[in-house]
Amino acid sequence: MATRQGFSEKSKMATITITPDEALVDEKVVINVTGLEKHQLVTLHASLTHDKKTFASCASYVADDTGTVSSERDTSVQGTYTGVEPMGLFWSMVPTRGQRRGTRLSQKNISVPLEVKISVYGGHWTLDHLSEQQNMATMAETRCLRWYKNKSVTAHPVKVGRIRGTLFLPPGGRSLPGVIDLFGAIGGLVEYRAALLASRGFVTLALAFMGYDDLPDVPPSDLGYFQEAVDWLSCQPRVQSGGVGVIGVSKGGEIGLTMAAYIPKVKAVVNINGPTFYMLPSVRHADDKRYEDVDVDLTLVQYVEDCVVLRGTHYTFIETHFFVLKIWNGDAKVLSVIGGDDQCLDTVIHQRLLDKMPSNKKSNMEILKYPGAGHLIEPPYMPLCRSSYNNTMMSIFMWGGEPKSHAIAQEDSWKRIQEFFHKHLQTGNEQTVVIQSKL
Template identity: 60%
Template sequence: MAAITVTPDEPLMDDKLTIVVSGLRRHEAVTLYAVLTNDKKTFASCASYVADGSGTVDLENSSSTQGTYTGVEPMGLFWSMVQSPGQPRGTRITHKHVSLPLDTHISVFPGQVTLDQLFLRQDMEAIAKTTVSRWYKSRSVTRHPIKAGRLRGVLFLPPGEEPAPGVIDLFGMIGGLVEFRAALLASRGFVVLALAYVGYKDLPLPCYLNLSYFQEAVDWLSCHPRVRTGGLGVVGVSKGGEIGHVMARYMPEVKVLVAISAPTYYVFPGIRHPDDKRHERDILHVISIPILLFEAWRGDAKILSILGEDDQSMNIGLHQRLWNTIPADKKANMEMVTYPGAGHLIEPPYTPHYPSSYNNFMDVWLAWGGTPKPHADAQEKSWRRILQFLNTHLQMNSEQKFAPGSKL
């Protein structure tokens, strides 16, 4: 009888899983089908395999012959997911309830079946099924909503009582409060403040962004009894990375900056996406104009800049131009890493690729760029690099370090 085995149990979202299908006939052709539903959004993937001589398909060694990915891809069922039919286009998985897992239902069907066939033929009978529950927030991490002065956000505390490095996590102009990356960082041993700054509760509109708000966040987190003294880290994507550049330049308490797809200039909306003729609203491509270059390197922060070479939301060539203006002695504090084929939304590993999406807060469509396999590789490699960078420059103690694959 066929069975699916997945290890480890209760994995974090950045854990690489071992997925094995056993009990098949020798050299039997089967198709694995994965479905994830979150916040009424459904994504799915599939891959066809041929069992080995012992009737086993092991995703760490077996090669997919067709599906949403091909070749040996242990986590392909997750990163290759695409939207199911019948949904509004341009949706993303943005997990809002990090104290609950994201459940992925995996089924095995006989023969080589395409994703379209799986979508259309709901009466197909699976020969094996299982559910994989993955977590952004470890059960041992605690979540604390924050309303202190003007500050709005959520603080995530790793287990234990000893002080740990503090990190402020910032997203872009998505609006509201986004917690999933902060929860995952806390699950790897950091004290993390997921900081809202626009479109959340009583916070002002974006035209009123004030640097003093972020200074208030730095002061508040620096004084928290669970945060180690000696400085903070900031992790920001897109607009959040841009804000992080300013914080690293003008706030000496910020010792480490990880800027992901962060513009170093003002941007202006551009033209309609050529592949999206069915929408009345424009997908915004960005015309990048170097009006303002933030000189974060003038501070003492260690800076890691993560960029996708196929970013359709900004011109990463300007980053290289900025890099060329930095004095050689200051470049020792900085790393700029670019990933071929990656787009703008470089998220934690095994997240599906979104070439474009609709931004409810801004009421626009945005083109992100990238292609699935290179983008997936970039997300996996950059996440390991981010954790290593934070561990090294925030001087996390060896007993506090939690690499992907470890348990908290």
């Protein structure tokens, strides 16, 4: 347990403890401050620097009769969050002053943790005030480490045929459900969610499909690349027989739905705010060339806070000649995770897909809609990215979301996603494997 000590203005010893002080990012921690004066006013401040980007949060509390503040028990009366929010200091973080607009916290190197510094100050202060007063004396401070990958999980670069990515293997020799992890049109290889899934008992392939290694800067035009990845993962000795799962966000979600329709070995797909139709440029099955790719109607683009808002730009298409990806061609189960405040896509498209499904296949699709959540629904306790710079489009895009509602969506959906994959990928007498949290 990490502990740092300091002295208050009254020269009384204050101590911060974080339990546990080293954990996976989806694990809750408890922050306690002791050694305060009775009913003393204090402000907790969290900060981290990652990839030359700095984020921070704060919350103001009143100590109890014993001079103690507990994040698990006590109410924040002001700050980047209010109320009883044990993980509020983590999910309410925002970019600090001076950061480039559209800054997003995204872990690129999962072999190192996010290091969060927690400090306590006497009095009630806002984040702006704490930023302005660089030389304010802390009463106490400590640090905690937040990992995406359990140290017992191994990472293996994959460069087989056309496939490019990283395979994450949980410890032990037992066969486990296999999952392919896809991100959106940002391109590159994004590993953090796959590493976290592996830390929760899945054999996970973080699969790049554009803008990485020798891959082109646009998605492949057909499903051949993804079929190859499914076949390869299915043959891995640690992957249970009977099929694999796919999880994708945005463009990755659209690709996941296409895989559900045309790749029989895909048995379960999680679509996080992904299109339910072919978006330009699309990844298609060779037998499905009847429909044109849907492009953005530039006349319907709006701007909020000087950010591009794409929600509504497909309105004419949806209302006139709406077609959907025919996921019912296969027998895969689909879980649609939707942010009610998604500013990139119209949320109605998911219900339209369900409405168009044959009655005997409707039970294959489940919709989870979270009011107030945005487009980029991440693992739990990560800060909301309301807007960010899109290198592909060279613009700042509005993704939407309200911090507390988005945090609720991330915590609940992460639990549901794991349950969904275990339910539809578990075979035979295999038992669900949960890696011990201790790192």
